[in-house]
Amino acid sequence: MHDISTEYKENFEGKPPRLSQVEMTELVLPNDTNLLGNLLGGRLMHWIDIAGAMAASRHSNRIVATVALDSLDFRHPARMGELVMLKAKLTWVGRTSMEVKVSAYAENLKTGNVILTNQAYITFVALDSEGKPAPVPPLILETEEEKREFEEAEERRAERLKRRAKG
Numbered sequence: 666m667h668d669i670s671t672e673y674k675e676n677f678e679g680k681p682p683r684l685s686q687v688e689m690t691e692l693v694l695p696n697d698t699n700l701l702g703n704l705l706g707g708r709l710m711h712w713i714d715i716a717g718a719m720a721a722s723r724h725s726n727r728i729v730a731t732v733a734l735d736s737l738d739f740r741h742p743a744r745m746g747e748l749v750m751l752k753a754k755l756t757w758v759g760r761t762s763m764e765v766k767v768s769a770y771a772e773n774l775k776t777g778n779v780i781l782t783n784q785a786y787i788t789f790v791a792l793d794s795e796g797k798p799a800p801v802p803p804l805i806l807e808t809e810e811e812k813r814e815f816e817e818a819e820e821r822r823a824e825r826l827k828r829r830a831k832g
């Protein structure tokens with residue numbers, strides 16, 4: 666018989682970020698662009714949110730809600746006909762919240778050139794069946810970079826909570 670309690674316990678022993686990371690690829694079509702043929706910022710933010718939510722859901726095995734999106738810099742435009750690759754990876758978890766780093770890259774199919782266009786940190790909260798915050802498994806940090814990201818995420822969280830408290 667399938668033992669749910671064992672599965673719950675195993676999940677709560679923690680998961681490394683590599684088990685929940687997500688790679689998503691989109692083709693920039695005419696409907697995704699502005700009059701200059703560049704990818705619309707709003708469309709990119711939507712893709713970033715989706716990629717981040719999939720990683721957070723994979724980690725928590727729950728539906729998640731976005732509670733904060735840190736500043737999003739547009740470093741380089743993605744053009745019509747290019748591929749946009751989104752890589753989402755967990756950087757930090759609290760009790761019910763998770764921070765995900767999403768990096769967006771544009772790939773020119775004619776030249777093969779790939780450039781980093783955007784980076785964002787998004788916070789999601791795992792929800793139970795009643796839409797209330799639910800505990801998430803700990804994050805097992807395996808690399809030096811993951812340990813550094815986790816420490817930096819603690820500082821970003823403190824800033825976010827300060828902003829939230831100010832209302």
Ligand SMILES: CC(C)(COP(=O)(O)OP(=O)(O)OC[C@H]1O[C@@H](n2cnc3c(N)ncnc32)[C@H](O)[C@@H]1OP(=O)(O)O)[C@@H](O)C(=O)NCCC(=O)NCCS
Nearest residue numbers: 729730731732733759760761762788790796798825826829
């Ligand atoms: C998600 C929601 C149910 C959480 O309810 P809440 O009353 O804020 O719950 P809490 O205060 O217990 O916060 C839950 C967690 O989120 C964190 N959190 C909440 N707002 C945050 C913010 N702005 N930045 C960072 N973390 C935040 C809390 O610190 C807590 O983390 P922890 O459990 O890891 O310590 C509620 O905020 C909500 O419905 N928000 C709207 C979500 C939404 O509509 N998103 C867009 C579509 S998905």
